[in-house]
Amino acid sequence: MIFTIPNFISAIRIAAVPLFLWLLFGRDDPAAAGWLFGVLGATDWVDGWLARRLNQVSELGKVLDPIGDRLAVAAAVVGGWISGALPWPIALALVVRETIVSLGALWTAWRIGARIDVRFVGKAATMGVYIAVANFLIYAGTDNAFFGTVAWTFIIPGLILYYVVAFQYVGDVRRAAAAPPASSVSSD
Secondary structure, three states, X not given: OOOOHHXXXXXXXXXXXXXXXXXXXXXXXXXXXXXXXXXXXXXXXXXXHHXXXXXOOOHHHHHHHHHHHHHHHHHHHHHHHHHOOOOHHHHHHHHHHHHXXXXXXXXXXXXXXXXXXOOHHHHHHHHHHHHHXXXXXXXXHHOOHHHHHHHHHHHHHHHHHHHHHHHHHHHHHHHHHHOOOOOEEEXX
């Protein structure tokens, strides 16, 4: 199945990344970019829920969803870092983790022919990062302390979970490398 509601939502999330960057840099409106990023984070959960609920889980969706996550998070983290909305230690920790996971996923697909499935804890970590980064951006655009508090409340556990899943991912890659070709194991 290619033309499904969840795949359409994932495609919209991917297509919204340039709009996010335009809001952040073209309009110099980090609050609007933060709100958009928050919506993109919510659609990440919605597309997976709909795929299961409507029985529209597809191989394309299993590829589009993590691509959408990686692109949106990368744009928000790097954009937030460059714009000064995201504290550099947080941005650096996120960039390092995203680089490791993305390169690992590409290597696993290319060399082993396996795809690493998403774990629930990975989705929870990603949602925490979405919430935190969106709130850092909104805080930068509004200077409302509430958004700064929410950002710091979610980024610490989000980063911890993000790295826990990254270490689980390394184990998944090792298991995929030891398994017969065309296998699939779990991770984020």
